[in-house]
Every structure is written in structure tokens, then in C-alpha cells.
Amino acid sequence: MTVKTFFYGLIASFGVPWLVMLVVPYGSMRSMEPVRYDEINDERTDLFQAKRSGRTSNGSLVYAQEGCAMCHSQVTRPSYAGVDVFREGQGGTKSHPERGDTRRITHAWDFEREDRAHIGEARIGPDLGNFGNRLAALEVSENEATAVAMGVKIVKEDKSRLTQKEIIAALGDKAFDKELYLYKHLYNPREEGLNDPGDENAWSVCQSNPQFFKKVGNFGQGAATAVDVKDGQQVVANDRCKSLVNYLINLKKDGAVPYAMQYAKNKKKAGK
Amino acid sequence: MEANQRDTPLRRFNTFFWGLALFLVFGIACFVIKNFIHNDAKYDAADEAGRARVLKREQVEKEQSALLSYKKEGNSVQLPPSALFSIAGELLGTEPEDSGVPHNKTFK
Amino acid sequence: MSTITSPVLEDTKLRADIDRSLRHPVMFFFASGAVWLAISLLLGTMASIKTHAPDFMSCCSFLNYGRTMPAHMSALIYGWGAQAAFGVIIWLMSRLSRQECKKSGIILAAGHWWNLMVAIGTVCVLSGSGTGVVWMAFPQAIMISLVLTYFFIGIWAVIAFRVRRGGHIYISQWYLLAALFWFPWVVISGLMFGQLFLGDGDALMVTASTAWFRSALMFLFFTPVAAASAYYIAPKVTGRPVYSYHLAIFGFWALAIVGPWTGMDRMMGAPIPAFMQFLSAGAAVLLVVPAIALFINIIKTAASNKDALAHSPSLRFTVAGAMGMLIFTLMGAVMSLPSALKYTQFSIAQYGLELTGLLGFFSMCMFGAIYFIVPRITNREWISAKMISLHFWLFIYGIVFIAIFYTFLGGFMHGYALEQVGESIMASSGRLYPYAIGLTTGFVFLLFAIFMFCCHLLFMWLRLGRRSNHPTLLSSHSPSMPHGPEGDLDKLEPMDSNQVAH
Numbered sequence: 001m002t003v004k005t006f007f008y009g010l011i012a013s014f015g016v017p018w019l020v021m022l023v024v025p026y027g028s029m030r031s032m033e034p035v036r037y038d039e040i041n042d043e044r045t046d047l048f049q050a051k052r053s054g055r056t057s058n059g060s061l062v063y064a065q066e067g068c069a070m071c072h073s074q075v076t077r078p079s080y081a082g083v084d085v086f087r088e089g090q091g092g093t094k095s096h097p098e099r100g101d102t103r104r105i106t107h108a109w110d111f112e113r114e115d116r117a118h119i120g121e122a123r124i125g126p127d128l129g130n131f132g133n134r135l136a137a138l139e140v141s142e143n144e145a146t147a148v149a150m151g152v153k154i155v156k157e158d159k160s161r162l163t164q165k166e167i168i169a170a171l172g173d174k175a176f177d178k179e180l181y182l183y184k185h186l187y188n189p190r191e192e193g194l195n196d197p198g199d200e201n202a203w204s205v206c207q208s209n210p211q212f213f214k215k216v217g218n219f220g221q222g223a224a225t226a227v228d229v230k231d232g233q234q235v236v237a238n239d240r241c242k243s244l245v246n247y248l249i250n251l252k253k254d255g256a257v258p259y260a261m262q263y264a265k266n267k268k269k270a271g272k
Numbered sequence: 273m274e275a276n277q278r279d280t281p282l283r284r285f286n287t288f289f290w291g292l293a294l295f296l297v298f299g300i301a302c303f304v305i306k307n308f309i310h311n312d313a314k315y316d317a318a319d320e321a322g323r324a325r326v327l328k329r330e331q332v333e334k335e336q337s338a339l340l341s342y343k344k345e346g347n348s349v350q351l352p353p354s355a356l357f358s359i360a361g362e363l364l365g366t367e368p369e370d371s372g373v374p375h376n377k378t379f380k
Numbered sequence: 381m382s383t384i385t386s387p388v389l390e391d392t393k394l395r396a397d398i399d400r401s402l403r404h405p406v407m408f409f410f411a412s413g414a415v416w417l418a419i420s421l422l423l424g425t426m427a428s429i430k431t432h433a434p435d436f437m438s439c440c441s442f443l444n445y446g447r448t449m450p451a452h453m454s455a456l457i458y459g460w461g462a463q464a465a466f467g468v469i470i471w472l473m474s475r476l477s478r479q480e481c482k483k484s485g486i487i488l489a490a491g492h493w494w495n496l497m498v499a500i501g502t503v504c505v506l507s508g509s510g511t512g513v514v515w516m517a518f519p520q521a522i523m524i525s526l527v528l529t530y531f532f533i534g535i536w537a538v539i540a541f542r543v544r545r546g547g548h549i550y551i552s553q554w555y556l557l558a559a560l561f562w563f564p565w566v567v568i569s570g571l572m573f574g575q576l577f578l579g580d581g582d583a584l585m586v587t588a589s590t591a592w593f594r595s596a597l598m599f600l601f602f603t604p605v606a607a608a609s610a611y612y613i614a615p616k617v618t619g620r621p622v623y624s625y626h627l628a629i630f631g632f633w634a635l636a637i638v639g640p641w642t643g644m645d646r647m648m649g650a651p652i653p654a655f656m657q658f659l660s661a662g663a664a665v666l667l668v669v670p671a672i673a674l675f676i677n678i679i680k681t682a683a684s685n686k687d688a689l690a691h692s693p694s695l696r697f698t699v700a701g702a703m704g705m706l707i708f709t710l711m712g713a714v715m716s717l718p719s720a721l722k723y724t725q726f727s728i729a730q731y732g733l734e735l736t737g738l739l740g741f742f743s744m745c746m747f748g749a750i751y752f753i754v755p756r757i758t759n760r761e762w763i764s765a766k767m768i769s770l771h772f773w774l775f776i777y778g779i780v781f782i783a784i785f786y787t788f789l790g791g792f793m794h795g796y797a798l799e800q801v802g803e804s805i806m807a808s809s810g811r812l813y814p815y816a817i818g819l820t821t822g823f824v825f826l827l828f829a830i831f832m833f834c835c836h837l838l839f840m841w842l843r844l845g846r847r848s849n850h851p852t853l854l855s856s857h858s859p860s861m862p863h864g865p866e867g868d869l870d871k872l873e874p875m876d877s878n879q880v881a882h
Contacts, residue, residue: 122728
């Protein structure tokens with residue numbers, strides 16, 4: 001083997017996989033053609049638009065910097081790679097009150113407007129791909145439970161149920177606050193009674209995050225989102241915490257997709 | 273010890289700059305390939321949706337202008353607005369003058 | 381000095397000159413690398429404790445798992461791994477090319493700069509301004525600076541190769557030369573596609589690029605350097621040629637061809653082109669081929685001189701490293717089978733596998749090289765065979781425990797729990813608990829081992845080693861001298877006295 005053949009071999013053996021695994025997929029993934037709804041199956045012909053909300057850029061950055069991805073994944077794998085999609089709440093929910101079966105696998109537009117897709121290292125904690133949806137479901141059940149406890153009738157005389165808005169209006173400041181719930185979780189994940197029922201959270205190995213909170217003077221009625229109050233000082237979330245919480249609340253990956261993108265084709269038709 | 277034919281200052285110098293060139297060229301190539309060589313057609317679903325709206329608007333305008341074309345129903349005649357533009361322009365250009373129409377009861 | 385005419389003496393003098401020319405940078409890389417290894421293991425222990433006792437020191441946010449974990453990995457890779465590799469590369473390349481290094485001052489300065497960058501980067505990660513990517517957690521500016529610094533460390537080894545003496549090119553030289561080129565290619569690609577100018581790209585391919593970067597760095601930098609060291613130490617210490625040169629060349633090309641395809645199996649099931657995920661999983665299985673080639677060659681060479689195997693610390697570490705490579709790739713192959721990847725992709729197995737590769741394979745080979753090189757460049761022998769032996773056994777115990785108990789058993793148990801639809805995350809977390817404690821235990825053993833190693837090496841750096849021409853062996857009643865004629869420093873006495881003033 002001469003030095004020359006060695007270099008040719010080195011360049012070829014590195015160059016081919018470099019092009020095939022890195023350069024070409026990178027170029028094609030960055031300008032993906034959008035998916036059009038199918039007239040027969042979807043009964044509409046416009047383009048599929050992935051919707052994201054929340055502070056996707058700076059919330060995602062805080063998520064990365066604090067290493068959340070070390071313990072939490074954000075992907076629902078197809079069934080050839082795991083059972084994720086059948087785990088209740090991970091890829092969507094089996095029986096959504098309005099939309100029915102919303103389960104689906106993660107698609108390429110789910111990470112739009114983020115610099116980096118936080119696929120995750122390990123699942124030491126739960127998958128967070130659909131955390132926002134699970135939190136919304138928790139909000140509903142918590143509010144109903146509080147309403148029952150307070151004696152608010154959630155079933156009206158004509159047998160119809162109160163809407164969430166009506167329940168929240170009836171509960172006033174007793175209504176479930178998603179942000180406060182997350183602040184408390186980030187402040188001390190093992191706080192007793194953080195989750196109902198009981199102290200279900202005591203098992204959690206999630207880290208408590210003092211870096212997300214600052215102490216301010218406790219004046220007047222105090223902040224509604226203070227996680228702790230002690231000797232004239234209240235502990236409130238700082239800006240990094242607020243953007244992270246906003247990002248987490250909006251982590252939803254169960255939006256309807258065109259028929260062509262559905263993993264299980266026997267699902268309820270999208271767009272209805 | 274035998275003399276080493278390979279060890280010349282030129283060879284050392286060459287190797288240094290070839291190494292530097294290879295190092296920099298790979299970096300620059302990566303930078304260029306990643307940032308400048310890609311499909312120019314950037315697909316944006318929002319843009320595509322916007323295009324559909326433009327088409328819709330064109331269609332609406334076409335249909336509206338069709339409705340405003342010359343038509344005659346009984347005694348009244350409908351002219352396309354553009355046919356009246358020259359007359360309207362003339363009228364707007366003239367000085368206001370007494371029309372002879374009464375404004376109030378004090379008119380004699 | 382002109383009186384020296386015998387070719388043997390001339391050769392010994394050349395070797396001594398090479399060793400003297402590289403004494404400072406090589407010793408600096410080894411010593412600071414060892415300190416970074418200790419720091420990294422401390423951070424790793426901290427991270428591991430946090431997974432079973434989350435409230436331990438929870439007042440200090442910089443010790444949170446999400447920060448210590450990437451800091452631990454980065455310190456391990458750039459602090460210890462890269463520096464140990466640099467030390468071995470520049471020394472081995474000079475020795476094999478039979479050329480003195482004329483730019484050791486620049487290498488030393490670059491080494492200091494490298495250390496400064498790693499230190500700043502680690503502080504950045506711990507203070508919450510890293511990037512969150514495990515093998516590239518340092519901020520972008522630090523990474524760019526590291527790549528540029530690398531050039532001023534690596535180029536002299538390439539020059540030494542180009543102006544080499546003699547016709548034959550050893551297999552170690554091929555490995556080293558490849559590693560010297562692969563390192564910038566891999567790091568620049570990883571940096572460019574996974575770190576810089578992100579806004580315009582695709583979030584998923586950014587993540588995929590960093591996944592590729594991790595295994596490319598493992599298989600195209602750490603593996604060839606470790607292999608080069610093994611292919612040098614085994615024949616040198618036993619005094620026999622490499623068992624099969626053809627097998628060695630075959631192993632090299634097998635690695636070069638398979639290595640760059642790995643890594644994307646970490647993205648299995650993510651919405652990137654599926655062929656990449658499966659190609660990488662297949663490549664991970666094929667990596668067993670170069671590992672077997674290396675293993676057979678090293679074991680066969682070492683077995684040809686059983687005395688040396690029993691007595692030489694360098695050879696013992698090297699053989700353990702070759703076994704580590706085989707075990708590491710076999711474990712990787714089993715875990716990457718698509719049917720097993722379901723369980724291991726998001727379980728603790730992946731982290732355990734990385735530890736097995738970096739500590740059980742790469743570091744073992746590096747320890748072997750360090751135990752061989754340091755006495756030659758300091759002109760002193762290791763102080764205590766007991767400390768070497770303790771280092772070896774404690775390290776072996778820790779890493780085998782981590783590989784078998786944490787990675788394999790724990791990884792599959794955790795993965796199994798994750799794959800049970802009915803089981804809540806609480807249940808899988810509960811299953812993790814004993815293995816998390818196991819990891820901490822393993823780390824404690826590693827820490828003791830590295831404490832021994834670090835102290836020993838730092839004593840040697842302070843030139844407190846034994847002034848003797850008998851190398852420190854693991855058994856005191858050695859009939860022969862496994863390190864061969866190289867230990868004969870006494871023959872250089874007249875020359876040494878000339879240069880003792882340095």
C-alpha cells in the first residue's frame with residue numbers, strides 16, 4: 001500500500017458516507033415539499049400546514065441548555081421501532097372527547113421553528129412530545145374535580161354539561177393554573193400533593209431547579225404564580241423559567257395530518 | 273547513520289501548507305455546501321396557502337367585472353364603471369356653479 | 381559523541397533524542413489528560429448519584445443532572461480522550477518515523493490553549509450556557525477554537541510522517557495518519573451541520589448530524605488511535621512481530637469503510653429518511669469485523685511471549701483494551717439489531733455503551749501506552765508496581781461492572797419496562813433504581829483507580845520516578861526483561877552526562 005493509494009482509499013471511504021448520510025439528506029430535508037390534502041380521503045385540497053405555538057425558539061434553547069433532553073425524549077416512533085404510539089398520551093389520546101382517536105407518530109414538521117429537534121438521549125422521565133396535551137387533559141379533570149368539591153353543578157338541569165369556560169368562570173381563582181403547576185414542578189418535583197391524588201410525584205427523580213427562580217419582596221397580595229413564600233420573600237419564576245414553561249405547555253404533537261401521512265390508514269379521516 | 277533523503281526543509285514546508293490547505297478547504301467546503309448549495313425552492317406551506325388566496329381573489333374580481341359589464345334591462349342601461357370614468361373626470365374638473373336647485377325655504 | 385559508531389547505539393541515541401524532544405508536550409498531554417479524566421469521573425459520579433438521589437446537593441443548580449451529564453461527557457472526550465490521543469499520536473508518530481520533533485514548543489503552547497478552552501467550556505456547560513448536545517456540549521466558539529488548536533498539534537505528526545526515515549510503514553502509522561485526518565473531517569462536519577448556522581436548516585437533520593458525529597468520533601478517531609497504540613505495544617513488549625500484517629491491514633480498511641456509516645441508529649423511528657437508520661444499524665453490526673481482526677492480532681502477538689504478558693503493565697492494559705474493543709463492538713452490535721433497538725434506543729444502555737467504549741477500550745489502550753511512554757520520556761521508572769496493579773484491577777472491576785450490570789442488564793431491563801404499554805413511567809423509573817446505584821458503585825471503583833493513576837503520573841511528571849534501568853514490572857521475580865533492550869539507559873551514560881544540564 002503506497003501513501004497515494006492510502007489517501008485515495010481514505011477519501012473515498014469517508015466521502016461516500018459523508019455525502020449519503022450527511023450532506024444529501026441535509027439538503028433534501030431542509031426544503032421538503034409540502035403535503036397536499038387528498039380530495040377523496042381528506043375532502044379538502046389545500047396544503048397541510050403544521051401549527052406550532054409558544055416560545056419555540058428561546059424555550060427550546062433553555063430546554064437544551066438545561067439538559068432536559070438527557071432524560072426526556074420528544075418522539076413517538078412508528079410501531080416498527082417501538083410501542084410508543086400505543087402508550088396513552090404519548091402519541092395522542094385514544095379517545096379525545098371531540099376528535100376521537102388522535103394518536104399518530106411524529107412527523108418531520110413537528111419540530112418546525114426549532115433549531116434542534118430534541119429527540120432525546122434516554123427516557124429516564126416520560127416522553128414530552130405531547131406534554132402540552134396531557135397537561136390540558138389534566139387541567140380539565142382537575143377543574144371538574146374542584147368544581148365537584150366546591151358544589152358547582154357541572155351537569156345542568158337540561159342534562160348538558162358545563163363547558164370548560166363556564167367551569168373556570170365558576171371556579172374563579174380556584175381554577176387549575178397550568179403555569180403555576182409547572183413552576184411548582186420545576187421548583188420541587190417531589191412536592192407532596194403536586195399531583196392528585198396523593199403524593200404520586202414522590203417517586204420522581206427529576207431535578208429541582210433553583211436556577212429558574214428568584215426571590216422578590218412580598219408586597220400587597222403577592223404574585224399569583226409564586227411557588228413559595230417565606231419570611232417576607234416570595235419565590236417567583238425568572239425569564240428563562242417562563243420561556244421554558246411556555247414551551248412545555250405548547251408541546252403538542254397530535255394535530256391532524258393528511259391521509260397520506262397517517263401511519264395507520266384506518267384512522268378517522270383527518271380534517272373533520 | 274544513513275542519510276535521510278526525504279527530510280528536506282522544502283518537504284516539511286510543503287507538508288505544512290498542504291495540511292493547512294486541506295484543513296481549511298474542507299472547512300470552507302463544508303460551510304459552502306451547507307449554507308449555499310441547496311435547492312432554492314423553499315417550500316413554505318403558508319406561502320402556498322397565500323397563493324391559493326391570490327387565485328381566489330383573481331377569480332372573484334373576474335366574476336365581479338363580468339357582473340358590471342354593459343347590460344340593458346327595460347329603460348335602464350348598465351355601463352361598466354370604466355365607461356363613466358371620462359365623464360366623471362370631466363365633471364370633477366369643472367368649477368362649481370349655481371345649479372338652480374333650492375336649498376331652503378328662503379329661496380325665491 | 382562522535383565516538384558512537386555502533387548502529388545499535390546510534391539507534392538508541394536516536395530514540396533517546398526523539399524522546400527528549402517530545403518530553404514536555406507529551407508529558408503535559410498525559411498529565412493534564414489524567415486530571416481531566418479524574419474531573420470527568422467526578423462529574424459522572426455526581427450525575428449518577430443524581431439519578432437515584434435527586435435531592436442530593438439540589439441547592440447547587442450547576443450540579444443538576446442535565447448539566448453535569450454533558451459536562452462529564454465533554455470533559456471525558458475533549459479533556460481526557462483527545463489529549464491522551466494527542467500525546468500518543470505525536471510520540472508514536474515520531475518514534476515510528478524515526479524523526480525528532482522540532483516544534484515541541486508550539487505543541488506545548490497549543491496544548492495549554494486546548495486545556496484553557498476545555499476548562500472554559502466545562503464551566504459554560506455547568507453554568508447552563510452549553511448547547512445540550514452530549515458530545516458537543518461546549519459553546520460553538522469553544523468548539524471552533526478547539527478545531528483550530530488541533531491543527532497546530534496534529535500537523536507536526538503529519539510532517540514527521542512525510543519526512544520519515546526508512547522504507548517500511550508500520551500498521552500503527554497508517555492508523556495514526558488516518559486518525560490525524562479523520563479528526564478534523566469529523567469534527568468540522570459535526571460542527572458545521574450540527575452546531576453552526578442552525579436557523580436555516582432542518583431541526584431533525586441537525587440532531588441526526590450530531591448523532592453521526594458521536595459515533596464517527598468514536599470509530600474514526602478514538603478507535604484508530606487506540607488500535608495504533610495496541611499494534612505498537614504488543615509487538616514491542618513481546619519482541620515478536622505482529623501476528624498477521626495482512627489481517628491488520630484488512631482490519632484497518634474494514635474500520636475505514638464501516639466506521640463512517642454508523643450513528644444514525646440513534647435516530648431510529650424519528651422522521652428522517654429510514655434508509656439511514658437501518659444502514660447505521662447494519663454498520664454497527666459490521667463493526668465487529670475490524671474488532672475481531674484487532675483482537676486476534678493483539679492476542680496472538682501477546683500470547684507469543686507469556687512472560688511479557690504476565691509482567692508488563694503496558695501489555696496487560698493493551699490486551700485488556702483489545703478485549704474491551706471486542707466486547708464493546710459485540711454489545712453495540714446486539715443493541716443495534718432493530719429488534720433490540722426498540723429496547724435500547726432510549727434506555728440507559730446507550731450511555732453505558734459509550735462508557736464501555738471510551739473507558740473499557742480506548743482508555744485501556746491509552747493507559748497501556750502511557751505506562752510504556754512515560755518512563756522513556758522522563759528517564760525514570762514507575763514508582764510502584766502495586767499502584768499500577770491497583771489501577772488495573774480497580775479499573776477493570778469498575779468498567780466490567782458498568783458494562784455487564786448497568787449497560788446490558790440495566791439497559792435491557794429499563795428498555796423492557798419502557799416497551800410495556802401498560803407500565804407507567806413510574807414503574808420503569810423504579811426498575812432503573814438498582815442500576816443507577818450500580819453505576820455509582822462502578823464509578824467509585826473507577827475513581828479509586830484513576831486516583832492511583834493520577835497521583836502516580838503526577839509524581840512521574842515531577843520527576844520523582846525511580847532512577848533505574850529496570851522497568852517496573854507487575855512481578856518482582858522476572859527472569860527476562862520484557863521491555864527489551866530499550867531499558868538499557870546505562871549504555872547512554874556518556875551521552876547523558878553531556879546533556880544532563882538541560
